[in-house]
Amino acid sequence: MGRLFAVVVTLIALASATIFALHIWWLPPDISTHGARIDRQLNETMVVAGVLFVLGQLALAFFVWRFSTREGGPPRPSRAFPGGPTPLVVLATVLVGVEILVLTFVGSKVWADVYQTPPAPGALQIEVVGEQFAFYFRYAGADGKFGAMHPELMNDATQNFFGLDPANDTTARDDIVVGSLVIPVNQPVVLRLHAKDVNHSFYVPELRIQQDFVPGMVIPLHFTATKPGKYELVCTQLCGLGHYNMRAYVEVKTRPEFDQWLKERAAEL
Amino acid sequence: MIARVVAGLVVVSVAGATAGPSHLPPPAGTISGKVTYTGTPPKMRPIDMAKEPACVTDHPTPVMTQDVVTGSANSVRYVVVYISGGDQGAPAATDTVRYDQKGCLYIPHVAVMQVHQPLEIFNDDPHSHNIHPLARVNPEWNKSQPKGAPPIRTAWDQPEFIPVKCNVHPWMHGYFAVLATSHFSMTDSTGEFSITGLPPGTYTVTAWHERFGTKSQEVTVAGSETKTANFVLTARPY
Numbered sequence: 001m002g003r004l005f006a007v008v009v010t011l012i013a014l015a016s017a018t019i020f021a022l023h024i025w026w027l028p029p030d031i032s033t034h035g036a037r038i039d040r041q042l043n044e045t046m047v048v049a050g051v052l053f054v055l056g057q058l059a060l061a062f063f064v065w066r067f068s069t070r071e072g073g074p075p076r077p078s079r080a081f082p083g084g085p086t087p088l089v090v091l092a093t094v095l096v097g098v099e100i101l102v103l104t105f106v107g108s109k110v111w112a113d114v115y116q117t118p119p120a121p122g123a124l125q126i127e128v129v130g131e132q133f134a135f136y137f138r139y140a141g142a143d144g145k146f147g148a149m150h151p152e153l154m155n156d157a158t159q160n161f162f163g164l165d166p167a168n169d170t171t172a173r174d175d176i177v178v179g180s181l182v183i184p185v186n187q188p189v190v191l192r193l194h195a196k197d198v199n200h201s202f203y204v205p206e207l208r209i210q211q212d213f214v215p216g217m218v219i220p221l222h223f224t225a226t227k228p229g230k231y232e233l234v235c236t237q238l239c240g241l242g243h244y245n246m247r248a249y250v251e252v253k254t255r256p257e258f259d260q261w262l263k264e265r266a267a268e269l
Numbered sequence: 270m271i272a273r274v275v276a277g278l279v280v281v282s283v284a285g286a287t288a289g290p291s292h293l294p295p296p297a298g299t300i301s302g303k304v305t306y307t308g309t310p311p312k313m314r315p316i317d318m319a320k321e322p323a324c325v326t327d328h329p330t331p332v333m334t335q336d337v338v339t340g341s342a343n344s345v346r347y348v349v350v351y352i353s354g355g356d357q358g359a360p361a362a363t364d365t366v367r368y369d370q371k372g373c374l375y376i377p378h379v380a381v382m383q384v385h386q387p388l389e390i391f392n393d394d395p396h397s398h399n400i401h402p403l404a405r406v407n408p409e410w411n412k413s414q415p416k417g418a419p420p421i422r423t424a425w426d427q428p429e430f431i432p433v434k435c436n437v438h439p440w441m442h443g444y445f446a447v448l449a450t451s452h453f454s455m456t457d458s459t460g461e462f463s464i465t466g467l468p469p470g471t472y473t474v475t476a477w478h479e480r481f482g483t484k485s486q487e488v489t490v491a492g493s494e495t496k497t498a499n500f501v502l503t504a505r506p507y
Contacts, residue, residue: 133437242436
């Protein structure tokens with residue numbers, strides 16, 4: 001039984017490693033200017049973690065195979081690790097700790113390059129509200145100014161998802177609010193994320209962007225999409241009963257298509 | 270002598286009518302009219318249902334928001350007109366009110382019912398809904414209905430205008446108008462309404478609209494006549 005277990009562990013470890021090594025079930029193609037760095041970091045992490053994972057599983061299989069006792073057979077003599085188990089545990093802890101620290105420092109730099117740098121000047125500003133269970137997006141309209149948000153005026157019934165006060169705030173009257181994120185290709189974009197109720201997350205795998213919404217915080221997020229198309233945006237923070245259905249679409253259009261789309265939305269106001 | 274006989278017959282006849290012989294229906298009047306607006310109503314906008322592709326398919330042309338639906342000559346749809354004062358009571362309605370979730374919309378946008386009247390809520394869509402009546406006087410609740418789930422059977426105990434939302438699709442919005450009276454009507458696409466079966470009396474008639482508020486007027490109905498009561502609601506663009 002012990003030897004069967006060793007074989008199964010080995011097979012599972014090798015099969016898992018193969019799936020990752022051959023990029024079966026991998027991320028969709030990257031469509032962002034920053035994505036290559038994320039992908040490189042992800043690869044490095046997978047290689048380091050993957051090698052240790054396979055070595056660890058093979059070691060486990062080896063010891064189970066070598067020292068397992070057959071049912072009804074004579075007991076095998078147990079052999080202690082030289083110096084007792086303590087040095088082994090300390091060594092393993094230090095090795096894993098160093099690995100995690102290195103990955104953290106290297107990874108943090110890549111993360112900071114994406115998330116903590118200022119957006120390009122002239123980036124398209126878009127406000128985002130995440131609420132149970134949908135995303136809404138707001139463009140400033142012809143005046144280039146966003147109307148102020150008044151949480152007490154937020155009302156799904158009247159489609160006032162941003163709590164605008166157009167009766168008293170003229171800058172809010174031309175704000176364009178839609179349920180899909182439409183952006184021009186190769187144009188830097190800055191989103192400002194607002195959570196209406198609980199934590200949500202903005203995740204577009206193709207954009208290599210994942211950022212939480214946090215109630216009470218306005219979180220900026222910038223990126224540039226490089227390929228026109230329609231991509232799914234999903235919430236990746238369990239936010240309630242309808243979380244499974246909290247999604248929207250990101251539509252990356254050419255500049256003329258985007259301008260035309262914006263014009264049509266403005267005409268609906 | 271002849272005059273006395275005639276007078277006697279008249280008295281008997283009137284007394285008979287007042288006593289109300291069981292084979293004669295009681296006089297029932299009607300109040301009808303039209304609801305219009307003055308001012309500038311808010312512009313309705315297309316609803317973006319992109320997150321639910323099945324609902325996008327259901328509507329080849331985008332559906333507009335329904336909180337203000339106006340027609341020709343400034344008529345207003347989905348106005349609940351009801352007797353708010355002077356009601357002489359009527360048996361509670363027992364027929365079931367049907368409310369549908371279809372194509373990610375509530376149909377009808379406003380469902381009018383009497384307190385304790387049976388209400389059945391259906392999910393006709395190939396995906397889940399979570400209906401959430403935002404009641405304040407009655408108990409508030411929300412219930413999930415996956416695809417193919419049986420209808421929710423319920424009723425309301427207190428009169429209230431209850432906004433209804435879907436917790437999965439934020440744009441879904443409707444109303445339950447729960448009334449104490451059995452005498453009510455809702456304006457159609459021409460803004461017209463008709464409240465029938467009213468015994469003679471003086472009534473307060475109220476028109477309620479979710480964005481334009483309420484207006485009331487006194488109407489006296491005698492016999493089986495039809496009285497006209499028009500309402501003009503005040504609209505604001507925002």
